[in-house]
Amino acid sequence: MDMKRLIYVGLLLVLLIILVIIFFRKGGEERIKPASSTTFPEQEPLSEEPEETTQITLFFPSEEDTLLHPEVRDIIASSSVGIQAKQVIEELIKGSQNGYISAVPPETKLRELFITEEGVAYVDFSREIQEKHNSGSSAEISTIFSIVNSLTYNFKSVKKVFILIDGGEKQTLGGHIDLSRPFLPQHDLIAN
Template identity: 35%
Template sequence: MMRGIVKAIAVLIVAALGLLVFVPKASSPQPAVPQQDPVINLTLYFSTPDASALRQEKRQVLQTNEPARVAVEELLAGAKTEGAVTIIPAGTKLKGFAVRQGVAYVDLSEDILNTPNRGSASESLIVASIVNTVTEFAGIDQVQILIEGKEVETLYGHMDLSEPFRRF
């Protein structure tokens, strides 16, 4: 009889151990991983400090359906890295943005015209910074700059703005 009891206890122990192997362990709570908002990388073009060339500035922004529009808004907000200089006059705003048949139409406020005594180099850098920033995006080959919704002949009397520009 004692053997029977020992056998029964042994069977119960083996069965209990078997249950421990197959019963899922209660998982300890995992620390919540903060959900990252998706971002996109932009390449913006600003002037060098000596106004002799353009300098790239990389920037990350939240993903959007209109990355080229956001790039222009970031360009107008100004440079954030050392060695990059904002060349577009302060206060200039983006009034509208559209892309049709590979041409981006960038409509700027007349504030861009409110800086007297701009030379041809300055005008070239402003136009090139806008055009190069916008043509970073697939499907945009040219940029037409508008002021207050209208085509203008020039910003400061040096460059013909009546036709769209290709990348500089």
């Protein structure tokens, strides 16, 4: 009889070990996935409840003067600066709701956005930002600083903005302003 009990104990142990192994292997797989996304913000899980929003400020050029004008808008709140920054750019592409000028061609898509530890936001646009751009120094300056100022104004962690096109570094939008270095914001372009 004692022998039987021993066998039961042994079986139980076996079961336990198998369970432990299954548990660890599953855990291992899950640990792997984030490895490929450590440099990028994670996708926000979709929730059923009404989403919390937060206020951001976009900057658009206007017909009136050569300055950039603020326009306040609500975006979905997120703890990730990366996700919020993406929304800021997407809102900027949608254009102004107050009749200001949209300086990013509306056909443009945001391909990727990531922020480095040093505070440089790399913003990767589809090629339309270049192809549909109305080339010219003033137009290029408007486009670039509407992007740069909108990002740096809303996020303290963004110090500089590097504009990429179609996944790579480009010289200029249309032959004028240098895109091969990151931009600092130009505060003197902002209207009061």
